Amino acid sequence: MREVPEPAGVSEAQGDARPPEPDPDGGPFGRSTATPYTVKVPGFEGPLDLLLTLAHRGDVDLSAIPLADLARDLLERTKRRLDLPEATEALWMLAALVEMKAKLLLPKPPPAEPLPEPETADLPAQLEAQMAEYRAFREAAEALRALEEVQQRIFLRPPQDPGPADLPLVGLSLDELFRAFAAVLERARRNQAAEVVTEPIRVVDRMAAILQAVRRAPEGITFDELFPEQVTTVMIVVTFLALLELIRERKVRAEQDGPLAPIRVRAVAA
Amino acid sequence: MMDAGTPTGVAVEATAASDVALVRLAAAVESVLFVAGGPVPARRLAEVTGASPEDVERAVAVLHARLADSGLLVQAVAGGYQLGTRPEHADVVRRFLQTEHRERLSRGALEVLAIIAYRQPCTRGDIEQLRGARSDWHIDRLLERQLIRAVGRREALGRPVLFGTTDLFLRYFGLRDLRDLPPLGDRGVQALLDTLG
Numbered sequence: 001m002r003e004v005p006e007p008a009g010v011s012e013a014q015g016d017a018r019p020p021e022p023d024p025d026g027g028p029f030g031r032s033t034a035t036p037y038t039v040k041v042p043g044f045e046g047p048l049d050l051l052l053t054l055a056h057r058g059d060v061d062l063s064a065i066p067l068a069d070l071a072r073d074l075l076e077r078t079k080r081r082l083d084l085p086e087a088t089e090a091l092w093m094l095a096a097l098v099e100m101k102a103k104l105l106l107p108k109p110p111p112a113e114p115l116p117e118p119e120t121a122d123l124p125a126q127l128e129a130q131m132a133e134y135r136a137f138r139e140a141a142e143a144l145r146a147l148e149e150v151q152q153r154i155f156l157r158p159p160q161d162p163g164p165a166d167l168p169l170v171g172l173s174l175d176e177l178f179r180a181f182a183a184v185l186e187r188a189r190r191n192q193a194a195e196v197v198t199e200p201i202r203v204v205d206r207m208a209a210i211l212q213a214v215r216r217a218p219e220g221i222t223f224d225e226l227f228p229e230q231v232t233t234v235m236i237v238v239t240f241l242a243l244l245e246l247i248r249e250r251k252v253r254a255e256q257d258g259p260l261a262p263i264r265v266r267a268v269a270a
Numbered sequence: 271m272m273d274a275g276t277p278t279g280v281a282v283e284a285t286a287a288s289d290v291a292l293v294r295l296a297a298a299v300e301s302v303l304f305v306a307g308g309p310v311p312a313r314r315l316a317e318v319t320g321a322s323p324e325d326v327e328r329a330v331a332v333l334h335a336r337l338a339d340s341g342l343l344v345q346a347v348a349g350g351y352q353l354g355t356r357p358e359h360a361d362v363v364r365r366f367l368q369t370e371h372r373e374r375l376s377r378g379a380l381e382v383l384a385i386i387a388y389r390q391p392c393t394r395g396d397i398e399q400l401r402g403a404r405s406d407w408h409i410d411r412l413l414e415r416q417l418i419r420a421v422g423r424r425e426a427l428g429r430p431v432l433f434g435t436t437d438l439f440l441r442y443f444g445l446r447d448l449r450d451l452p453p454l455g456d457r458g459v460q461a462l463l464d465t466l467g
Contacts, residue, residue, distance in 0.1 A: 049378065053403040089376065092407040134400055136454050140384040141377070143452050144443055148380075151444040152372045153357030154345070157307035 037077075037090045041069045052093045055100055062101045070094065084178075176256060180223045180263050181240050185233065201235055206242035211267070214252055220266035223254070295321050296332040300344075300353070309350030309441065348440035349447060375415075382408040383417060387439070388454050391421045391432035409433070417442060 037048040043065045044051050054060040071094060078087045213221055226239055243265065246252040256263045298319050303310060312330070316323045330351055334344050343356050355363050364371070375383065382405050385397050397405050412418045421434040435448070445451065 049403070056404055057402060085373070085376070089378075089407060096404055130400070130402075134402070137384045137388070137400060138381060140388060140452070140454055141380040144380050144384055144387075145374075147443040147445070148374060150357055151442060152374070153360035154343070154354040154444070155360070155363050155367075156352060156354050157304065 037074070037086070037093075039070055039073060041066055041073070048090055048093050052096055055097060062097065062104055065101075067094070067098055067101060070097075084175075177223075177254060177263065181236070184224065184227050184231070184236050184240075187227075187231065189233075201238045203238055203242045203245060206239045207246055210239070210242055210246060210265070211251060214265055214267040220255070220264040223263035223265060226265065292325070292329055292332055295319060295325060295329040296336065299326065299329050299351075300333050303344065303351060303353035306352070309348045309352040311350040315351070345444060346446045347444055348437050375417075376408070376411075378403075378405070379408040379411055383412055383435075383439075386412075386418050386433050387435050387448070387451060390434040390448075391424075393424055393430040393432055395430060397433075 038046060039048050039051065044060060048070075051060065051065075055062050074087075074090050074094060210226060213226070226243065227236055243252070243254070247254060250268055253266050253268055254263055255266065299315055302315060302318060312323055312326050315321075315326045315330075319326065321329070330344060337343055341356055341359055342353055345352050345354055381401060382397055385400055386392060389396060389400075394405065394409060397409070409418070413420075415438075416436055417439045418433050419436050420431045422432045423429040424432055439445075440447065440450075
């Protein structure tokens with residue numbers, strides 16, 4: 001639900017960016033079934049994506065909003081209930097906010113040649129036209145939602161004999177991969193005292209290392225073997241990212257014979 | 271949209287049902303669509319059945335009518351025809367397949383997708399200006415799901431990437447082609463929503 005922001009003047013009233021009224025022109029499709037992440041911190045209360053939009057337009061003063069509180073709040077929420085796509089989206093939005101705030105706090109270089117001002121006289125008209133256009137697309141999005149709903153109720157015959165390359169995750173859900181990752185991370189936490197190295201670890205290097213290891217082992221290697229015994233948190237995160245990237249590129253497969261069985265990573269035959 | 275399978279400009283003539291050859295052709299088309307599991311262009315159907323493209327279109331219309339009270343339907347999607355299960359039996363099929371409801375696109379992603387669909391080719395900047403919001407995350411997810419793709423670059427400052435929709439986009443929403451999108455503006459979209467009930 002994105003609203004027409006006050007064109008100016010809101011940012012002075014920092015610490016008081018009220019969540020806007022529901023859009024009276026939202027039409028019958030104004031209410032969405034999606035539940036956006038709502039946040040409540042000093043200075044803002046409302047959906048996270050609205051905060052991002054308002055901050056992006058400069059309609060809310062980010063320097064007055066404690067992002068650390070917001071991060072803590074989101075983290076708490078994911079601990080209670082983890083919806084991976086939703087949490088990822090929230091994380092992305094939070095990162096965008098942090099980036100914006102960082103830029104805000106840094107000293108600005110002197111402004112370059114000012115761009116020629118557009119005709120200010122018809123600015124309200126321009127804004128209105130843009131809003132009308134946006135509303136049309138928002139309605140089109142609702143129409144697409146309706147089509148999506150119908151089409152998701154239609155099932156096609158699955159293609160026969162999918163090749164192995166079509167099944168990069170065999171008998172394994174993302175959640176299980178995530179749990180295995182959490183277990184290795186826990187191991188690193190126990191060894192934390194040893195963490196002094198600051199060598200740069202790059203995803204591409206870890207991808208190459210994993211590929212090399214799985215290609216040497218025709219039976220594949222276990223998930224745990226991907227990580228050295230004395231392992232740093234950074235190393236784990238980068239290795240995990242490298243693994244996901246390799247799965248996405250269909251260069252390796254992750255398989256699990258059954259629940260709680262070890263996860264094996266194998267090379268995909270080229 | 272349920273009747274998206276009725277090919278335009280093809281009248282289901284009363285004589286068609288009595289035309290033995292046409293009924294046979296419709297059955298042959300049905301067999302091919304059954305094994306294909308995805309949209310097959312009329313041209314390809316004509317090729318494998320040895321019939322003319324016009325007869326194929328008529329046969330599809332016959333098939334469409336014949337399937338009316340069956341569990342299947344024939345849809346015109348992404349420049350071809352496909353055989354699928356009827357949406358009214360979705361719950362039964364889901365129970366059998368033991369699948370969850372499929373993951374729907376988020377509201378933001380749908381907005382970005384709508385802008386790309388109607389405005390293609392367009393850049394990240396075009397989209398963000400219209401929405402007044404950062405859209406990178408949605409664009410990346412849509413690229414990942416292969417509903418959009420980079421179609422080139424605009425010859426402007428920074429040569430920004432231009433995005434367009436994919437064949438999968440048409441299949442995902444059950445559209446024949448891009449002209450099948452409801453006309454942008456209140457009336458077109460409202461009309462579509464009305465037909466869908």
